[in-house]
Amino acid sequence: MNSGRRAQTALHLFLVWALMAAVVPTLGFGLVLSNWGGEAGATVPVFALGVPLTVGLLATAGLPARTVVPLCGSASQRLGWAVLVFALGTLGVLGGLVAYLGDVDLGSAGIRIALTGIPYAVAAAFFVPGRWVRLGALAVLASAVAYGGFIGPAQAQQRQHEAEVARYREKPELLYLGAAPPGMQVSRAEVGPASFSLEYLPVRAGYEAGYVGLTVSPPLTPALHCPEPADRSVTCTVDAHGAMRTVRDFPGGGREVTLTRRLGNAEAQVTSQTLDEPGLRDLLGTLHPLSDTELEKLMREKKINYRN
DSSP states (O other), X not given: OOHHHHHXXXXXXXXXXXXXXXXXXXXXXXXXXXXXXXXXXXXXXXXXXXXXXXXXXXXXHTGGGTTTOGGGSSHHHHHHHHHHHHHHHHHHHHHHHHHXXXXXXXOSHHHHHHHHTHHHHHHHHTTSSOHHHHHHHHHHHHHHHHIIIIXXXXXXXXXXXXXXXXXXXXXXXXXXXXXXXXXXXXXXXXEOSXXXXXXXXXXXXXXXXXXEEEEEEOOXXXXXXXXSSOOTTEEEEEOTTSOEEEEEEOTTSOEEEEEEEEETTEEEEEEESSSOHHHHHHHHHTOXXXXXXXXXXXXXXXXXXXXX
C-alpha cells in the first residue's frame, strides 16, 4: 500500500469514526427520549427513521473510499457495505454499553461519545484490503474485548470493594474485635451509624446452645454508672476501674450477665445468658482494633453488613 492509498484509507476510517460518533449518540438519545413516557411503541418511528438515515449517511461516507474498498465501488455495493459496517459496529456499541452498565470505567461523557464511533471504524477497517490495516483492527478489537470483558470488570470490582471498605471504616474508633470464646465463632457483624455490633455463636450451631453479643458505641455519659431507679431483678455494680457489671435474673433461675467497659473513645458492652462472667471478662480483655485482614475475612465470608 503506497502513501497515497494509506492517506486515503486513514481519511476513510476517520470519516466513518467521526460520522458515527456524531450520529449514533444522537440516535440513542432520540430512542431514550421517545421511550421516556414508558410506551415502547413510541420508539418504533424513531428507530424506523433513524436506522435507514444512519445507514444512508454511512454509505455516503464510503464514497471517498471507492478506490480503496472494493465494496464501495458502486452505489448498491456501498449500501451493502454500510449495512454490514452498521450491524457489526452496533454489536460493538452494545458490548460497550453492557460493559458500562457493569461499572467498567469508560472515561468522561466526551470520551464515551468518541468511543462510540470506534466499533464502526474497526468494522470498516476489516473491509480494507490491506494486511496491516486488518491486523490493526484485530488488535483494537482484541484490546477492547480484553478491557471490557476482563480488565475493566476487575477494576470495577476493586473500586467497589474499596468503597465498601471505606464505608465500614467511616468510624474506625468503634471497630473492635475480641477473640471468640472457646467453641464459638463470629456469626455476624453489623456497622451502624453510631455503633458496631458482633454476635458470637457456637461453631456447632444447631447442636450446641450459646450466644454472646458485643456492642461498641460512643459513651453516653462521662462515666459509667448504674441506672436509677434500680430494677429489682437487676444487680448493678461499678468497680474501682470504672467497669460496670449488670446481672439480670429471670424467673426460673436463668440470668443474663452484661459487662461494660470504656475503651478509648468508645464504650464496649458484652452480654450473654450462657457464657459465664470470667468468659465475658476474657472476651473484653482481648478486644483490639479491627485489622484490615480481619475486616477482609468478615467481608469474604459475608458476615458483615452496613445498617443505615
